[in-house]
Amino acid sequence: MGCLFSQFKKTSPLLTPLCISNIMLVINKYHVRCLMQSKKINTTDRILQSALELMQKKGFNLVTIKEIADASNVSEMTVFRHFETKKGVLESAIKKNTVIPSFKKTFEENIVWNLDQDLMLIAKLYLDLMESNKSICLIAVQERFTMPELVRLISDNTEQLKIFITEYFKEMQAKKKMVELDSYSQASTFLSMLFGFFISAALWETEFINLSKDQFITNSIHTFCNGIKK
Known part of the structure; x- marks a missing residue:
């Protein structure tokens, strides 16, 4: 990212400090958004994988949301926010x-x-x-x-x-x-x-x-x- 900005600065010598500040702000926002999206994807996949392993081992009915959350290293609220129900976790895994x-x-x-x-x-x-x-x-x-x-x-x-x-x-x-x-x-x-x-x-x-x-x-x-x- 730094190399890209340096190259852009070289090819645009008339940029004002305010323009440079605005460009950096946009770049940083984009970078943060990408990191958040990546984290969300990783969390979703982790929940799905943990849920499938538990359900295969214990059966669907015996597995709790708390167990899925603990195995995924997330809170129960995070599991509910991603999938709403335990059945939703399983259906999402099948579709994925x-x-x-x-x-x-x-x-x-x-x-x-x-x-x-x-x-x-x-x-x-x-x-x-x-x-x-x-x-x-x-x-x-x-x-x-x-x-x-x-x-x-x-x-x-x-x-x-x-x-x-x-x-x-x-x-x-x-x-x-x-x-x-x-x-x-x-x-x-x-x-x-x-x-x-x-x-x-x-x-x-x-x-x-x-x-x-x-x-x-x-x-x-x-x-x-x-x-x-x-």
Whole structure:
């Protein structure tokens, strides 16, 4: 910031002391505003992370706002000011960690219209993102009967992803690179296969599927593509 002002001063020798003072005041206000915004973002993220860790460990109903505040090193009032309710914390975490933007970008920029390569890419991205959102998924499993709206929030993301894959399969059929099948059903089957691996690993680690993520992806994509490739 100082270097920027020095350079500006060199190129503007006619600046009066009052002008210089006003410029510095504007710069300082902007700097303070940026710091405050950064602090706010960091506080929000810290609350969300602490809340998810506590809810995964104890269950949604047993976690209190006080515990979330203590774990986040903020006051209870700060938690309420950011999210209003405990349920609001969880809903904000789900919305913040939506996987849709990453998939939208992948479908727009990285698809090469090769069935094996594309589905391998999609499978890796899906499992990586699900792993990063494991806390949310496990909380949804725990609270599926007490908070059905939470499951609906997550299923909305899944449905959007299914639509991306459905449209991809339709285009692959139009390009004569895939056999004529119901695209939506195939997209559902594909995602169910990947979700099955994720949830079994999240709940039971290697007790149910004793394969690494890469092994599972390679073998399952090979089998899946052999069934639908033209």
